[in-house]
Amino acid sequence: MEIDKSVKKVIKKIKERYGNSSDLNTRIIKKKDKEIGILFLESASSTSTISDFITKSVIVENKPLLKTIFNNLKNTLYTSQLFIIDNFDDFPYYLSSGFTIIVTTNSKKAIIMETRAELDRGITEATSEPTLRGSKDSFTESHSKNLGLIRKRIKDENLWFEELKLGRRTKTRATISYIKDIADQNKINQIKERLKKIDIDGILDSGNIRDYLTKQKSIFPQIKSSERPDLACQELLNGKIIILIENCPFILILPTVFLDYIKSPEDQNQKSINITFTRILRFIALIITIITPALYIAIVTYDQNTIPDKLLISLAVQREGVPFPTFLEIIIFMTIFDILRESDIRSPANATTAMSIVGALVLGQSAVDASIVSPVTIIVVAITSICSLIFQDTDFINSIRLWRFLFILSSSLLGLIGMLSMSLIWITKMATLENINTSYLSPISPLELSANKDTILKLPTPRIFKRPKYISDKNQTKQRRINK
């Protein structure tokens, strides 16, 4: 739609569109016979910037240098970001984004200036992925700040940002970020294609678009999200692709493989041999947290011959008088633990003390004393849940929980054999998963030895020469060999 030549009409139309919203500010300044209209949304833009620079320059700078007032304004406005549009339909988007629009009489074009208000918090410490040794900043809700956090780490012109707008109503900015000469173009195209297909009224968080980016059903998350810029930059340098969504401090990293979840961004900053040990611990914790309750049920109710003599007798005596079958015991207490964890996340900080007392004393100690549950069950549940909390990604923890439940079910049906067939199903399922041409179990299956220098093992950085091939086979060499 064209922009009307009359300023008053334009303002009227905009007011109609916004339903006379109270935060829509308009001002008409008369210069000789011509009118200059200033439009902005008070809620989204910074009023002081507008009055200090724009209004001032409009009012004060009145020497006519050029023929039309429009061109005159274009050259004299005190602003760094200025562009011109000629479509009236774009007005609401810019207004909502905090831009100021200047329209003049007899002009089919409008001047747009960035006067966005600081509506976000500053850069704070990462709360969901805390680290001991590493940069402390985290992504925020501000899109340009987020881009800046990446830009300031990688000062390379090959770091490209491609922007898309998602959501019919929210018009959320989504930026695909990658390093041009490292990332796999095929993967970028696939991601773009999938993002372009999205036609929904609103995207508010990066979590919303995750499901559009994967094709297979899976319990395990196939796209990692993070709020750490240092991790984002590490992954960019490995050839991965980052998607940033406006108003969301969590970015998406593609392609993600299973073993990415046992990595932590601070791993790169510490002694590699210690990190290898830590990662082995995390891997063991992963296995423990998935199979321990199921293994316990299988061993205790089917294959008792696996338990050493003294332990078996002590277990049997401890179970005396417990009314529930073992698997029910485990399921009840796993559920209670999950409820505890959930309420711990939701509740305000000062309620957690009460909760931990209830959890630890009432549910642990008293339940044992009342013979509702045997002490070993509590230990098993505790070990399982502690191990699951090693991982930072909530989606990952929750999907572990679901598989753990399936394992419990199978082992309570058929003991070790049930567990075995469930684990075969699990392995098959994991092998089936792939996203944008990357197998979920890479690089251990299919095996890529050189990429395994930084998976469960972590070699010192001077000894990792190549980028993982499963991410991108372009521009493989990461660093030159130093001849000692």
Place this chain on the structure above:
Amino acid sequence: MEKITSLEYNTLIWFIIRACFVELTITKVLALTKQDSWISILIGIIIGLIPFSIFEYIKNKYPNYNYIILNKKLFKYGNIINLIILIGCIILSTCIFWILVHFANSLFLYKTNPLIISIAFIIPICYASTKEMHIISKVSLIIFYISVIFNIMIMTGLTSEIDISNIKPLFENKSKIIETSLIFTALNITKIFFLNIIPKNKVINHSSKINYLTYFITTINLLDIALSSVCIFGIDLATIYEYPAFQILKRVNILGIISKLESILAIEGIFSIFIVITIIIYYAKAIIIQTFKPKEKTNKYITISICSIILILNNIMFQTKEEANSFFIEPLIYIIYIIFVFLPLITLVKSLYHTENIK
């Protein structure tokens, strides 16, 4: 079909050769040749090179086609040959499945109805065989890691128990050595036939040398299992057990602390059977698809129906263990040799006279 890596292909060889050894072959071999079973296995390894080389030759000669399509191209009645192979597939997979169920039934869940156990096993097998070959091979690579860990555990746990003098006196049962090695070859090595579903050019860096190396590593590992069962128990004790290779696991004692691991370590033997049956069902499915060319949507249902046929056959084919055991020795081995060695041999001979290029 996506390409698979050479390593994955070799893990498939590893599992296919290992399958059924702990559960069936070792019992038969020990019963027939006693202390000399290691000699018969050694000869079996050499005899096994013949079918192995036939398969490798065919694979190298026609790198673009799998065996099923090749049969159709080479022979006028290729479809009939393929259908015979299909019958062989179903018989063999039913037998192997029976062995698996019986193994689990007598060692893990001896009070449970075998039907329930067979359902528990057929579900993952069916699920895996609906997948494509590159996924099955990925699964086999993952299981291979576990298998290697278990093997190392078994080896470290058993070294102190081995008494090598138990294999003496040598050549006490000379007359049956060749017969036994033929049984070994039939039950363990000829199953590599099923890998000709993967044409050579679908394997990245396919190399016959590495395949032969894997062949020898795997068979020597089997030789080691047979030797250690004899050496640990002494031949007289070893032959009274139904599963001597399982019984030696009861002796596993790692560093004097970790023991009683037999139930967990025996799972290793089940893995290989899982892979083999999955591949056989995949093979059978491929034959049906190639022969009748059904719509792509029905592929899933073909697998499910093959699995249910196996499940039903498994429960009605053998009433008693003795019936099964006698079937495994006489008819099954002839069936294996006719279908899985003789037919490829014909293909080989035909291909020697067939010089024109197939497109």
Place this chain on the structure above:
Amino acid sequence: MKKLLLIICLILCGCTDYAELNNLSIVTAMSIDKDEDNYKLSVLIANSPKAQTTSKEGEAKTTVYEGTGKTIAEAIKVIDKKSPKQLYFSHINVVIISKEIGKEGFLKTADWLIRHPQTRDKFYLMQVDDDKASDILKIISPLESFPSQSIATLIESSQNAKSTGDTASYSNFIGRVLETGYEPMMYTIKINGDVKKGSKQSNLETAMPNTYLSLGPLAIYKNDKLIDTSTNKETETIQIINNEIKELIYKIKYKNNNINIFSNNIKTNIDIENKSTIEIKVKAKGSIYEIDDYLNIRELKEINNLEKAWNKSIKKDIEKLINNLKYKYQSDIFGFGNMIYKNYPDRWKQIKNNWNEQFKDLNIKVKVNTKITSTGNLTKTLKEGESWKK
């Protein structure tokens, strides 16, 4: 409520292998007596909770159930009816049999123990000499929480030496019976003191327990039948030859002295030289442990003589034992026949039917090599010999 849950669980499980731990009676030891035609079987159940205290402490009182039957399985059936919980056999540590069963032939009884899917073959098999086998299970041991464990520890650290419990294991016994040219042995166990007092908890309350168990000498078998029980001295020699001794305290008489030599480095090799000669080589290194009279141990010559005396003494022991095996027991417990079978199978075919006689003609050489490496903490004896007498 409990029943409802159980039904749900049964529907869910659908099979009978499912067993909760508190529904199991864990059998840790078993004794088999024979009384005319019937087997009298006792099983020791380890997980019956203590009567008064809360059962959370993990301590257990033991319970013994008895049953009789024509076969072992029949007796088990009788016990199964008595026990409120399902019997669970996979943790059997010890099986004790009576002398009568040994005399009659053990294989008859042995089948169940190895055929049952739950049992493992690595438990200890022992025999009682004069007592009833079932009494052993009733004795409450002062140091271990349940009797089967006390028997196991008894074997693992037996009286005069720390012998590995290999000979005592069931699979070893069965293997020896089945193997060609090998005869088995079995440890014996005996009760010292009164059985009735020993089976009461009060046995624990005194500082010096009235009744306790101790390990006896080895019983020598032929095929699966008991021949005789060896003496303590013979048992020690058998243990030396079987390489089962880790620590040996050996007493010799030398020049009016009773000298004890401590050795933890004894190795025996049995080699076959030819069809009819077998050589037993013993290598021992030891230190002086105790001298009760004067001996000039500073002189090398004296030590050498002592070595020779020790050497001679061991050699004499072994030769005496071999002689007894040949003529008194007529049992080839060291598997000399097996060695001939393994190395000269043709020769074995000729002599196997007549092995009893051939064993007597077998030429067994004994070579002992001893060395005394240290004199302990002292450099001389406390008694100063002649000078002290003045």
